[in-house]
Amino acid sequence: MNPRSAPERLLSVLAAFDHEHTALTLTDISRRAGLTLTTAHRLVGALTLWGALERDPSGTYHVGLRLWEIAALSPRGLALRQIALPYLEDLYEATHENVQLAVRDGCDVVYTEWLSGHSSVGVHIRVGARWPLHATGVGLVLLAHAAPAFQDTYCTGPLTSFTPHTLTDPSSLRRLLADIRHTGIAVSDRQITDDALSVAAPVRGPGGEVVAAVSVVVPQQGAQVGVLTPAVRVAARGISRALGWRPAGRGEA
Amino acid sequence: MNPRSAPERLLSVLAAFDHEHTALTLTDISRRAGLTLTTAHRLVGALTLWGALERDPSGTYHVGLRLWEIAALSPRGLALRQIALPYLEDLYEATHENVQLAVRDGCDVVYTEWLSGHSSVGVHIRVGARWPLHATGVGLVLLAHAAPAFQDTYCTGPLTSFTPHTLTDPSSLRRLLADIRHTGIAVSDRQITDDALSVAAPVRGPGGEVVAAVSVVVPQQGAQVGVLTPAVRVAARGISRALGWRPAGRGEA
Structure with missing residues (x-):
């Protein structure tokens, strides 16, 4: 029934779990992983037994x-988030809006931290x-700082539209x-929902490479981009410094 | 060479990583996991390939x-921490001390969140x-609210001493x-290091069962337990309410 290798079968059990399926019976797992009940068992x-x-x-x-303890060792997951958290909290204190930290995984952005603000926008990201x-x-x-070849491929690929404001034209995106x-x-204006705007800045590693991005999401109506921009920029630079980045040309620490 | 099952061998690769070994070469992994280089490879x-x-x-x-994305689904890891974070932040704002969230795993306590305060105590927990x-x-x-049989076994087992203040006498512990x-x-006074004191309270789930604990760690010298206690208690009750717990006898929400 199953041409997959032993590691693939084991990992398919883990992959049976997702945000909509956090608790599964053995039968659920066997069906979602495409395994016989005996193998799933x-x-x-x-x-x-191992604790995964x-x-x-x-x-x-x-x-x-x-599994969570092992995953806590992921440099781009909890380890980055642990370094970034004080700066994200400062950004939250300064704005009282939704604050995010995210990294790139292929063609997706993955949110690795999310502090919820008091203003409610129609974006519920976990x-x-x-x-x-x-x-x-x-x-x-993250796309703007990816390798040029990757950007080219991404821009020419199909660009999913979520609202009438989502950028889907390759040359506008470039x-x-x-x-x-x-x-x-980066300012993203009503691209995912009709009511939200986000302001984002790059987080750099020791060599200046962009390793993550930090942002604030606010209701689009009344959004003060000029006020949010310096706060987001300062938080992103703070995290970059904590990661070992030093800005060029000023000689300061 | 290896009598272990296929799943055990795969999981031994993950278990090769720990806090002191977050980046490993193939040779390191093969040695730490007890696998031949061919199998490790x-x-x-x-x-x-899978992304673990x-x-x-x-x-x-x-x-x-x-792996981090899958682990984020762990109810006792990131999911609990996500619900608890606003209350932990409030506790940090109120005290500006080290704030922790922890759960029990067998005979250990595992810290699932740690917000660092400005005061420096000799405890560096990640x-x-x-x-x-x-x-x-x-x-x-967590021990005080574990099953009675578990408490009995724990209390009679060897109780490791870290300082002259660590409780190692079974009847005193009971x-x-x-x-x-x-x-x-719970107040833990200089039990791990000579200079730290912690004040902790239980976090309850919907049925009243203790699912986690929240605490503040401060320098033992000058620690104001009477001031910290209500703050820790309020934070723990806030997290419990967010988890669906309702206190008995008052009829309020």
Whole structure:
């Protein structure tokens, strides 16, 4: 029934879990992973014994604490977020708006931190959520600083539209990316929902390479981009410094 | 060479990574996981293809973003922490001290969140760190509310001593646990280092069961336990309410 390798089968059990499926029965897992019940039973048993899965008294399984402990070692996940958190908190204190940290994974932006503000915009993003690069402020920053060949491929590929404001024209997108590299700030205006605007800036690693992006999402109506921009920029530079980046030309620490 | 099952071998590759070993070469992994280089190569390849590991340009491997995304679904890891974070931030704002969230895993307490305060105590705990239950405030809270049979076994087992103040006498520990259940607060005084004190309170789930603990760690000298106690208690109750817990006997929401 199953031409996949042993590692692929085991990983397919983990991949059966997602945001809409955080608790699964053995039957759910077997169906979602495309495994026989016997194989699923054996693999779930091994994963539970190790701690990657946990079984609750009702017999359903969820992702276990041990997997979380290992994942906490991911440099781009919790490790980056741990360094960034004080600066994200400062940005939240200064704006009281939704604050995000995100990294690029292929053609997606993945949110690795999300502090919720008091103003409610129609964007409900959770930690671990993915969006296409061109539709979000953080994604535009990360795309603008990706390798030129990658940018070319991305810009010519199909660009999903979420609202009438989503940028789907390749040449407009290319001009915007050049502008983002020049100004150091990306503004995404109602690209995912009709009511939200985000302001994003790049986070740099020790060598100056862009490793992440930080942003604030606010209601589009009444958004004060000129006020948010310096705050986002300062937070992004603070995280970059904490990662070992030093700005060129000023000689300061 | 290897009597372990296929799932065990794959998981041993993940287990090769820990806080002191976040970046490993293929040779490191093969040695730490007890696998031949050929087997390690095959398993690391499968894990990298899937995204559980990532390879950097220098050829070393680290834990990948995809594992972090799956681990973010762990109810006791990121999911709990996401619900708790606003209350932990409030506690930090109110005290400007180190604030922690922790859960129990067997005989250990595992820290799932840690906000750093400005005061420096000699305790440097990272997210994902483990300590024995009896030596920390959060651990004492979690032990005090564990099943009675588990408490008995724990109290009679060897109790590791970290300082002259660490509680290692079974009957003193039992009395302290009863006291913690009665007052709803645990104070751990210089049990891990000579200069730190922590104040901890239980976090309850919808059914009233203790699912986590929240604490503040401060320098022992000058610690104002009476001032910290209500703040920690309010934060713990706030997280409990957010998890669906309702206090008995008052009828309020």
